[in-house]
Amino acid sequence: MSGKLQKAKGFKKSRTGMYISIATSLFGVVGTVKRAKQARAEGDTLQLVDVAVSAAGIVTGVALLVRELRRLDLEDVVDDVLD
Numbered sequence: 001m002s003g004k005l006q007k008a009k010g011f012k013k014s015r016t017g018m019y020i021s022i023a024t025s026l027f028g029v030v031g032t033v034k035r036a037k038q039a040r041a042e043g044d045t046l047q048l049v050d051v052a053v054s055a056a057g058i059v060t061g062v063a064l065l066v067r068e069l070r071r072l073d074l075e076d077v078v079d080d081v082l083d
Contacts (some may be wrong), residue, residue, distance in 0.1 A: 025061045032058065040083045 001082050039047035 015072055016070065017064055018072065022062055022069075023060045025058055025065065028054075028058050 032051055035047065035054075036051045039051055
């Protein structure tokens with residue numbers, strides 16, 4: 001595997017990468033809210049269910065990213081104590 005590819009894979013697990021992932025996930029909220037408003041206006045129950053499932057996916061994804069970010073912080077603290 002090339003060095004650049006390895007570096008890119010490591011970025012996703014970095015603190016900066018986590019923050020970018022969280023921001024990207026939260027950006028999806030804008031589209032979900034727009035779809036919810038449109039579905040309500042049209043009275044479309046199926047679209048409302050779809051929006052609810054999408055919102056649950058966003059919440060779950062952000063929660064997983066926050067948990068991983070906390071693990072990174074915990075590993076930093078443990079590394080500092082062991083050094």
